[in-house]
Structures are given as structure tokens and as C-alpha cells.
Amino acid sequence: MPNVLVVDDDHTVREVVVSYLRAGGHQVYEAGDGESALATLRDARADLVVLDLMLPGIDGLEVCRRLRETSDVPVIMLTALGEETDRVVGLKLGADDYVTKPFSPRELVLRVDSVLRRVGRGAEHDDVVTDGDLVVDSARHVATLAGERLSLTVREFDLLRFLVAHAGVAWSREELLREVWGWSFGDQSTVTVHVRRLREKVETDPTRPRRLVTVWGVGYRWEAS
Amino acid sequence: MPNVLVVDDDHTVREVVVSYLRAGGHQVYEAGDGESALATLRDARADLVVLDLMLPGIDGLEVCRRLRETSDVPVIMLTALGEETDRVVGLKLGADDYVTKPFSPRELVLRVDSVLRRVGRGAEHDDVVTDGDLVVDSARHVATLAGERLSLTVREFDLLRFLVAHAGVAWSREELLREVWGWSFGDQSTVTVHVRRLREKVETDPTRPRRLVTVWGVGYRWEAS
DNA sequence: GGCTCGCCGTCAGGATTCCGTAAGACGTGG
DNA sequence: CCACGTCTTACGGAATCCTGACGGCGAGCC
Numbered sequence A, B: 001m002p003n004v005l006v007v008d009d010d011h012t013v014r015e016v017v018v019s020y021l022r023a024g025g026h027q028v029y030e031a032g033d034g035e036s037a038l039a040t041l042r043d044a045r046a047d048l049v050v051l052d053l054m055l056p057g058i059d060g061l062e063v064c065r066r067l068r069e070t071s072d073v074p075v076i077m078l079t080a081l082g083e084e085t086d087r088v089v090g091l092k093l094g095a096d097d098y099v100t101k102p103f104s105p106r107e108l109v110l111r112v113d114s115v116l117r118r119v120g121r122g123a124e125h126d127d128v129v130t131d132g133d134l135v136v137d138s139a140r141h142v143a144t145l146a147g148e149r150l151s152l153t154v155r156e157f158d159l160l161r162f163l164v165a166h167a168g169v170a171w172s173r174e175e176l177l178r179e180v181w182g183w184s185f186g187d188q189s190t191v192t193v194h195v196r197r198l199r200e201k202v203e204t205d206p207t208r209p210r211r212l213v214t215v216w217g218v219g220y221r222w223e224a225s
Numbered sequence C: 001g002g003c004t005c006g007c008c009g010t011c012a013g014g015a016t017t018c019c020g021t022a023a024g025a026c027g028t029g030g
Numbered sequence D: 001c002c003a004c005g006t007c008t009t010a011c012g013g014a015a016t017c018c019t020g021a022c023g024g025c026g027a028g029c030c
Helices: A011-023 A034-043 A060-070 A084-092 A105-119 A154-165 A173-181 A189-202 B011-023 B034-043 B060-070 B084-092 B105-119 B154-165 B173-181 B189-202
Strands: A003-007 A027-031 A048-052 A075-080 A097-101 A128-131 A134-137 A142-145 A148-150 A170-172 A212-215 A219-222 B003-007 B027-031 B048-052 B075-080 B097-101 B128-131 B134-137 B142-145 B148-150 B170-172 B212-215 B219-222
Touching: A003 A011, A003 A034, A011 A027, A011 A105, A027 A034, A034 A048, A034 A060, A048 A060, A048 A105, A060 A075, A075 A105, A097 A105, A105 A173, A128 A154, A134 A154, A142 A154, A154 A173, A154 A189, A154 A219, A170 A173, A173 A189, A173 A219, A173 B105, A189 A212, A189 A219, B003 B011, B003 B034, B011 B027, B011 B105, B011 B173, B027 B034, B034 B048, B034 B060, B048 B060, B048 B105, B060 B075, B075 B105, B097 B105, B128 B154, B134 B154, B142 B154, B154 B173, B154 B189, B154 B219, B170 B173, B173 B189, B173 B219, B189 B212, B189 B219
Parallel strands: A003 A027, A003 A048, A048 A075, A075 A097, B003 B027, B003 B048, B048 B075, B075 B097
Antiparallel strands: A128 A134, A134 A142, A142 A148, A170 A219, A212 A219, B128 B134, B134 B142, B142 B148, B170 B219, B212 B219
């Protein structure tokens, strides 16, 4: 079970994030400021850190910098909207990803899982899903079709991985928005367009999909071959 | 069969939601205010709660809070549009999902199924009804007859699933309108036409139905084979 | 910094599919 | 033979989906 440290001075935010991460099968530690965060990181093993940028005392950037001196634990930054410049700085300092407030807890959990998978400490062991001549390798972030490597974007990859992992099941656009995008609301046409783009790369005849099929009035389904 | 408790003070909303959930294969309880909701939850087992935020007496948030003291049953909140602040509070209190009014009943049912699936009590395993060589799989949204896949529309699929799930029972058009369509009124010929279309795809000789038979003066019945 | 490029989310138009209703033909029971 | 229920067909409107295009944003490269 991967260990995650959540650092945020807002008690409410922390509580929400922690409960969601626990529900997602993670061991979670908490910290309310930079100093206790660094202290916790000295004592306990952490596989990932969720770090708020704005902190009393030592701020998030400084925590990240000091952390990087001794460790390469992945960091996901929480930033308020409009802190454009800080975002760039944060990434330069070695943050692996960032989420802007306000965010949906589910989205954050998805990001956490994604980063952990990339690093190889994923919660799930079967990080490689296959269907016939299609192979989706989450750890290496590579998908191959009939031995040939597909050039997918991040979204397309996540969408493909989710659908293939649950082959045969029909999902509504709304469910996909929640499960793949991590949104609890949003324009469903986003899903439509991404499905279309994915079909262009996965289907032999995109106008007549045979694997990523649409279920009328419901959504989409991956047909196991 | 999963048990769902619906809590809303608006009688009309409750009726619609309940009928849709029943059509979706759920056992449904009702409550009109917070106190009776908590009372019901003490007595009966519930796998999920659909909870309106605005309630007379004890409001939804308070119900959710008290509920969380003793149970971890998943909660779907019904909120009016624009109650953004309550959203955070609700998440903190452990609501699993949100639906904003006005919503479509079908959407709500999808959310319910999704949450149940995530929690592991879902329809994914139990919601397959069969009758001889006919298999109706709700999660996959696939119906097969003698191994061959039927191409059914959503309405046809829902109708078929309901009838097969209650094989041997005769249903009037009015009952079917209520149970499958979720209407409390409407033109009964709607049912007639859909039955005909369904026969066209399910019966070997649609002019002489042997499985989806008509009970003269009453309605229709699925004959178990 | 300025530039280009790729990805993403949104939107509108058009095409497709589905749904509900009506209206007449047919069959059943009295 | 009549009244009523059921079947069949057809059609317009509605809902859904596909497609192409656009602007915004960040990344990478001068």
C-alpha cells in the first residue's frame, strides 16, 4: 500500500483529500505546515507528497526545494487559480504534477494514482492491460497495436486504458468524465471528441468502429475481441 | 438486489425517482423528511441513500452527518443549482456524489449504478437476468439470444430486462409505463408499439409470439422457457 | 522574448437514430 | 354483427451522435 503525505493548512481541504485517498486504498499522513511536513518526511517513508503552495511559515516551494536535496519522491502541487508564475516555478523545482484549486477530490486521486503508476509504485499490480493485439502498458505509458506503437496523448491514453481495463462494459459519458477525467461535472462533448480522436488512432475504419463502439443513448463500450 | 433510500420532501420528485430506480432493478424505500429518513436507516438495510439537501426539520447535511457517525453507506446529494459552497461542506461530510437540480431521472439512475459499482455492491455482478438461451446483461448493456447479440434500443432493452426479470407475471400497459418508462401517465399505445418492435427482434415468428405473449384484456407477460 | 506546434475543451452544423402518436386494419369475445 | 382490444404501419419531432473547426494554453525551440 503506497504512502501519501498530504500537506495543506486548510483543515477542511485536508480532511476531504485524506478521506478520498484512504478510500482509494492509500496509507495517508497529514501535515498542516511546512516544518511538520519536512519532519514527517524525515521519519516516515512516503511514496508521494501532495503539497499546497501557500503555507504558513515555510511555503510549498521551499519545502519542495529542501525535499529535493535528499529525495526524489514525486510531488503533486496544489495551487490556487491564477498563480500562473508560481506554477512554472513549481514544475521547475521538480514537482511531477500540479492541480489548481478549486479541484475535485476525485481528480486529485486520479492524478495521484497516475503519478504512482508512472513511478512504478502503483496500487494495482496489473498495470498492463491487453485485448487481442492491443497492449496498454500504464507503467511505461506505452500502447501498442499489433506490435506497432501508438502515439497517444495523455487523455487518449487514460481513456483507452480505462475502457480496455473494463472491456465489455458500457459507460456513460458522465461516468467517463468522472472516472477518467476526475470531473464531477462538465461538458460531455469533451468525451465525444476524445472518443472520436481515439478512434482515429485505434480503429482500422474509424467511421465504422468495431472495438470502441457507441451504445446509443448510453455511451461507449470497448468490445473485447 | 441493492436497497436504495430516497429522501426528498417533494412528493412529485420522489415518485419519479422511485419509479425510475425500481425500473432499474433496485429495491427502494422512501422518506419525506430527515427524521423519518434516519428512522428508516435504523430499521432497514440500505446500500445507498439519495438525499435532498433542502429538507424540512433536519436538513440533508445534518442527516448526512448523523448518518456518518454510525454508517459508511454511500450518499448521493441532490442540490439546487448554484449551491457551490454547500458542495464543499457536503464533500467534507462524506457525500459520494452530487446531482444538481433540475436533473433527469435517467441521469440519477446512472449515478446510482455507478456509485454502487464503485462500492462493490453494484449491478455489475448481480444484474444479469436470463431465461433459457436469452441473456440480459445490464452493466454491459448487452442482450444475447442463443449466443447472438441483439441490437436493441435503450427502451427495448429496459422493457426486455424488466419483463424477463419478472418472468411469468402479467403486466398491464399502465404498469409497464410506470415501471419501465417511469411515467405516471401517458399514452398506453406507446407500450404496444414497443412490444411489437421488441417482438420483431426477440421472437422467431413475431406474428405468433411464444415468449413475449399478450394476455388479452390485461397486458403482456414473459413466458419462462 | 518571440515563434511555432501539439493538445485540449468548446461549439455549431448536419446526419443519424429513436421515440411517441395517430390512424386504420385486424382479431377477439359477446 | 357489434364493441372493444390489439396489431401494424407510417410519420414528424426529438434526442443523440458525428464531424470539422476554432481559440486558448503550455511546451519546446530558436
